[in-house]
Amino acid sequence: MMMLLVFLIIILLLGSAIWWPLLAGLFGAASVTNKAGALTHIAQLMKTYDIRPEEIGTALDTHVMVPADNRSKGDILRTLLAYLGGIFILAGISTYIGMFWDSMGSTMRILTTLGVGYILLIVLISALYERKYPRLILPLTLASAAMMTNGWFVLIHELYPQGDNWREAVLCVFAVMAIHQWAIFYKSRRTVLLFTGLFFSYGCLNAGLELLGLTTAYIAIALGSSLFIIATALEKTSHKTLTEPALLIAICWLNSGLFNRIDLFTATNWACLIVGGCVISTAYGIYKSGRYPRLVILGYFLGSVMAYSGLFDLLQNTSVELLFLAITATGLYASVVLQSRALLLTSVIAMLGFIVYFSEKYFANSLGWPATLVLLGIIFLGIGAIAIKLKRSI
DSSP: OHHHHHHHHHHHGGGSTTTHHHHHHHTTTTOOOSHHHHHHHHHHHHHHTTOOHHHHHHHHHHTOOOOOOOOOHHHHHHHHHHHHHHHHHHHHHHHHHHHHTTTOOHHHHHIIIIIHHHHHHHHHHHHHHHOSOGGGHHHHHHHHHHHHHHHHHHHHHHHOTTOOOHHHHHHHHHHHHHHHHHHHHHHHOOHHHHHHHHHHHHHHHHHHHHHTTOOHHHHHHHHHHHHHHHHHHHTTSTTGGGHHHHHHHHHHHHHHHHHHHHHHHSOHHHHHHHHHHHHHHHHHHHHHHTOOHHHHHHHHHHHHHHHHHHHHHHHTTSTTTTHHHHHHHHHHHHHHHHTOHHHHHHHHHHHHHHHHHHHHHHOTTOSHHHHHHHHHHHHHHHHHHHHHHHHHHO
């Protein structure tokens, strides 16, 4: 689509100094420019981190500062050496496996993968029980999960070398791994174990539903919706740090399924328009809740890009082609009302792209058309300046 190509070309210009303020605003840099914006940002932070007004008063009265790191140089050195030792051990094991994999027997392959994974799991359980090395919990959890998963796949491949149903293998491995993660989480209540437990559980469910014959789109809709519910429930727990990434994955997963179904029953342009509108509506709902501003920015940006692309493809070469310009103007108005720089950016790019397209199509060799555009721009700038002055005088 030509409109999408224009989008990409203009986005490439964002690296220049002219477009840098828009890019900085999109990602939150210098997003607070006045007292009202600062208060809105503070309110969002208070809702996100459950900060009460009296706690802010206490912090201001006592000048609470972030506590300094009181660890001795010996503790820092010991931690550094522990990390380096772990890295070198894993690097040595990985190098050994890679060098001698073809010459290993089945038993040796299983021991060097699944065996190492269970050794790391035992170390993880010991660290959780001793509670002396909290910073090792995250790398140990991820390393043991990765090695054990790989090891179980190796075991299945060695036992059934002729098997070709990868979904059954994924179902079995992810089910076993989910049981491991949930059992340890039940005793330790660590957020990283909740993450790995959800990861393996949803992987198991996805493989199981595919084995039952459900299409990928319906699976994405069902599992994305359930993950969205779980993410909202996590807000009220001590594991609320997972809420934002879980919401992002759920929204993407759910809307990918919707896109597939709408594309199948209608066309790609309708799918872009409808799903883009759904993403914008979701971002608006999150905005009204006063939480997760990064999700709001991303939702407005991706949703509006999809909606504008689908809408242009629908209106291109029709009698109502100019309706696209009116809709982008509405998007500009909405960006001002919602104070969304992401929506402002995409609306400006869409409007400029359409004007370029329209000019090349109908006024390729006309000198009056560019002059008219410049004159209209000056008029709009004047109207805006007058409106700002009137607002200040009221």
